[in-house]
Amino acid sequence: MAHRLDPVQLDFVETAPLRLVFATEVSATPAELYRALAEDVEGWPAWFRAIVSARPTDGGAGREVRLRGGTRFEETIMAAEPDSRYAYRVDVTNAPGVRAMVEEWRLTPTDSGRTRVQWTMAVSGAAPIRFVMRLGRAGMGQAFRDAVRRLDRRIAAAAA
Numbered sequence: 490m491a492h493r494l495d496p497v498q499l500d501f502v503e504t505a506p507l508r509l510v511f512a513t514e515v516s517a518t519p520a521e522l523y524r525a526l527a528e529d530v531e532g533w534p535a536w537f538r539a540i541v542s543a544r545p546t547d548g549g550a551g552r553e554v555r556l557r558g559g560t561r562f563e564e565t566i567m568a569a570e571p572d573s574r575y576a577y578r579v580d581v582t583n584a585p586g587v588r589a590m591v592e593e594w595r596l597t598p599t600d601s602g603r604t605r606v607q608w609t610m611a612v613s614g615a616a617p618i619r620f621v622m623r624l625g626r627a628g629m630g631q632a633f634r635d636a637v638r639r640l641d642r643r644i645a646a647a648a649a
Contacts (some may be wrong), residue, residue, distance in 0.1 A: 491561065491581050495589040499567045499576060503592045505611030507619050509626055511633040512607040514643035519572040519596040519604050525640055526575045526594055536639040539632055553576060560584050562627075572596060586618035600648075606637050619622065 500506070511541060515522070515649040525532060530552055533543040541555045565580040568574050576593035578633040610629070622629075 491563075492585045493581050494579055494587060496580070497578060497589045497591060497613075498599045499578075499591065499593075500574065501578075501589060501591045502609050502611045504629070505589070505591070505613055507612045507614070507622060509610040509612075509622065509629060510607065510629045511518060511609075511636050512600060512605055514601075514603045514605050515637055516603055517641050517644040519598055521644045522596050522604060522640070523575065525573045525644060527569050527571075532643075536643050537632075538639075539636075550569075551580075553572040567591065584618075585610065586615040588615070589613040608633050608637075 491595070497505075511513045512564070525536075530545045533554075539556050543554045544611045545551070545554060546553050547561070550566055552562075552566070554562045554564065556562075560581045561581075561583050564577040564579050566575075566577050568576040574593065574595050574632055576591060579590040579592075589612070592609045593607075593611070595605075595609075597605040597607070599605055611623075612619070614622075617631050
């Protein structure tokens with residue numbers, strides 16, 4: 490059963506009771522990565538295997554995302570800063586125990602000509618959901634790194 494989450498603001502990324510932060514570096518430019526994140530929402534399942542479907546809603550102001558296992562999210566885009574940041578708040582989900590959630594992607598060029606990709610998942614929820622998310626941190630980190638590597642390869646193949 491879907492339920493509405495607390496309508497937190499973007500600063501929740503820094504103040505949430507639980508913050509999972511993952512980062513890696515890739516060859517794609519911040520502009521290429523931003524386009525894949527913010528403008529090719531429907532392409533997410535091709536590189537982020539946990540996602541079954543993703544589509545923009547409300548003329549691009551929101552997203553609807555479905556994960557493997559049946560979890561669904563209705564989201565509002567909170568930040569769309571070309572080449573540097575893309576963030577969204579989950580407004581409605583069928584995931585039990587979650588009270589608020591914001592995810593943020595930061596794209597930062599490095600001195601070596603690569604891009605540092607940082608994904609932050611900020612969550613408020615019941616103790617069991619926080620426990621499960623902490624327990625799953627390593628797996629989520631690996632899923633993130635694998636997904637971003639696949640995205641990097643996808644971008645390189647499209648440019649070739």
